[in-house]
Amino acid sequence: MIELDQVAMSYGGGELLGDISLTLSPGSFHFLTGPSGAGKTTFLKLCYGALIPTAGHVRMFGADVRDMSRDDVALARRRIGVVHQDVQFLDHLPVADNVALPLIVSGRDRSDESENLSELLNWVGLSKRAGALPAELSGGERQRAALARAVIMSPEVILADEPTGNIDWEMSQRLLQLLVELNRMGKTIMIATHDMNLIRAAKSQVQARVLRISQRRLQTAGADL
Amino acid sequence: MDLSRITGFLAGDVQADRLVPPTGFTARLTVFAAGAMAFLTVFALALSLATGRLADRWSDELARASTLRISAPLDQRAAQTAAALRVLETTPGVASARALSDEEQRALLEPWFGPDLPVEALPIPQLIEVIEDETGYDAAGLRLRLSAEVPGAVLDDHTRWRRPLVEAADRLRLLGWLSIALIGATTAAMITLAAQAALAANAQVIAVLRLVGARDAYIARAFVRRFTLRALGGAAAGTALGMIAVLILPAEQAEASFLTGLGFQGWHWIWPLAIPPLGAAVAFAATRHAAHRTLRELS
Numbered sequence: 001m002i003e004l005d006q007v008a009m010s011y012g013g014g015e016l017l018g019d020i021s022l023t024l025s026p027g028s029f030h031f032l033t034g035p036s037g038a039g040k041t042t043f044l045k046l047c048y049g050a051l052i053p054t055a056g057h058v059r060m061f062g063a064d065v066r067d068m069s070r071d072d073v074a075l076a077r078r079r080i081g082v083v084h085q086d087v088q089f090l091d092h093l094p095v096a097d098n099v100a101l102p103l104i105v106s107g108r109d110r111s112d113e114s115e116n117l118s119e120l121l122n123w124v125g126l127s128k129r130a131g132a133l134p135a136e137l138s139g140g141e142r143q144r145a146a147l148a149r150a151v152i153m154s155p156e157v158i159l160a161d162e163p164t165g166n167i168d169w170e171m172s173q174r175l176l177q178l179l180v181e182l183n184r185m186g187k188t189i190m191i192a193t194h195d196m197n198l199i200r201a202a203k204s205q206v207q208a209r210v211l212r213i214s215q216r217r218l219q220t221a222g223a224d225l
Numbered sequence: 226m227d228l229s230r231i232t233g234f235l236a237g238d239v240q241a242d243r244l245v246p247p248t249g250f251t252a253r254l255t256v257f258a259a260g261a262m263a264f265l266t267v268f269a270l271a272l273s274l275a276t277g278r279l280a281d282r283w284s285d286e287l288a289r290a291s292t293l294r295i296s297a298p299l300d301q302r303a304a305q306t307a308a309a310l311r312v313l314e315t316t317p318g319v320a321s322a323r324a325l326s327d328e329e330q331r332a333l334l335e336p337w338f339g340p341d342l343p344v345e346a347l348p349i350p351q352l353i354e355v356i357e358d359e360t361g362y363d364a365a366g367l368r369l370r371l372s373a374e375v376p377g378a379v380l381d382d383h384t385r386w387r388r389p390l391v392e393a394a395d396r397l398r399l400l401g402w403l404s405i406a407l408i409g410a411t412t413a414a415m416i417t418l419a420a421q422a423a424l425a426a427n428a429q430v431i432a433v434l435r436l437v438g439a440r441d442a443y444i445a446r447a448f449v450r451r452f453t454l455r456a457l458g459g460a461a462a463g464t465a466l467g468m469i470a471v472l473i474l475p476a477e478q479a480e481a482s483f484l485t486g487l488g489f490q491g492w493h494w495i496w497p498l499a500i501p502p503l504g505a506a507v508a509f510a511a512t513r514h515a516a517h518r519t520l521r522e523l524s
Contacts, residue, residue: 070441088429101433
């Protein structure tokens with residue numbers, strides 16, 4: 001689905017990532033870990049076409065990112081749900097509209113999907129908060145809303161950048177539960193996190209591969225976790 | 226362009242419209258700028274059309290009219306006038322010749338001497354209006370004949386003062402059109418600035434829309450539509466006010482025909498109605514250009 005082939009990424013002369021090859025196959029569950037600033041967010045951005053690698057090839061659904069037009073990238077993003085680290089919402093619209101944003105921008109009629117939307121809000125436990133503005137939500141609620149927005153288009157791949165970054169353990173568990181459920185539905189999941197407890201909790205439930213970015217290279221972490 | 230696409234664009238997409246937060250201040254500035262520019266355009270248009278009419282009239286009517294002045298002692302004036310008229314009647318190229326009546330001569334002098342001027346008692350030359358036909362007459366030949374038969378006659382074929390006037394009117398008309406072009410360019414510049422400010426203020430919104438898979442055209446449309454509608458509304462209001470202002474200008478009078486002639490006549494009233502759609506088109510192009518340029522810079 002997403003393939004990285006000897007990818008390197010440099011910023012202003014310094015190489016942040018190098019010689020990275022990885023294939024995200026359908027239904028797989030990956031964790032991406034590594035120290036802060038190691039390039040986890042950059043890695044995810046390469047995966048959804050927000051960055052073009054300085055060397056090597058990134059292929060989204062078979063197409064090389066470098067050959068894709070801006071519209072091609074936009075269309076590919078509808079098949080990839082992204083939970084951003086700094087959950088980005090439109091602050092003037094209520095939660096329900098923010099969650100439905102991918103539907104709106106892809107020109108689908110929201111009224112056809114209203115049942116899906118309320119079901120989804122129920123699933124992430126935000127039914128009662130549907131009319132609230134993003135600024136009125138707690139950290140955990142925002143993360144769950146971001147997850148709901150990431151999955152509303154029923155994407156094939158879900159990329160989550162520190163989804164449990166600023167929420168308590170109980171909420172992290174709930175969020176993980178949602179991602180595990182999605183994986184059981186056949187979605188490909190990639191979670192960037194430095195929360196080892198989260199990874200351990202997940203490993204008891206799914207077959208998860210753990211990748212580590214260390215010294216600019218991507219390594220498969222041992223089974224000791 | 227496909228008409229249904231235009232109406233669809235103007236009707237808009239309620240969902241898409243809400244994605245960009247409303248911006249009160251820039252919106253009002255855009256409407257005001259478009260309105261003021263449309264108001265000015267109405268006057269520039271009126272000026273161009275009025276001077277155009279003037280130039281046409283001068284070059285057309287006056288080109289075919291000339292004046293014969295009979296300066297003779299009072300007792301010979303009538304005889305010389307009759308002689309001159311006889312000469313003119315037999316001159317090829319003259320369609321008609323007519324001696325101005327005392328009343329008409331008095332009317333001509335009234336602005337300078339006031340009413341109740343005893344024209345009959347004064348040694349004022351008699352004027353004869355000569356109208357040419359299509360071919361025109363030979364001025365030099367006519368002068369020769371007149372000097373032989375009517376010694377007191379002086380032919381003035383108007384070219385001396387007509388040409389600079391027509392030239393001035395033409396120049397004025399050109400300036401009017403140039404003003405309209407400048408106003409259009411200024412409108413485009415102001416709307417581009419406003420659109421760019423709005424795009425910069427909404428960089429976060431645009432980034433979020435891109436991340437969730439919105440295509441550039443979709444994002445651009447939300448902005449372009451807004452600015453086009455604002456320009457259309459502002460220009461419509463400005464045009465309406467401008468047309469009312471032109472309408473209540475003093476009506477055309479003989480005393481100051483140029484100044485009071487500034488306005489629209491007949492079907493020319495249609496012209497200003499083109500200003501709002503043109504203003505909207507300028508806004509559409511300017512915002513579209515600005516939006517696509519801004520979007521290309523984002524990932």
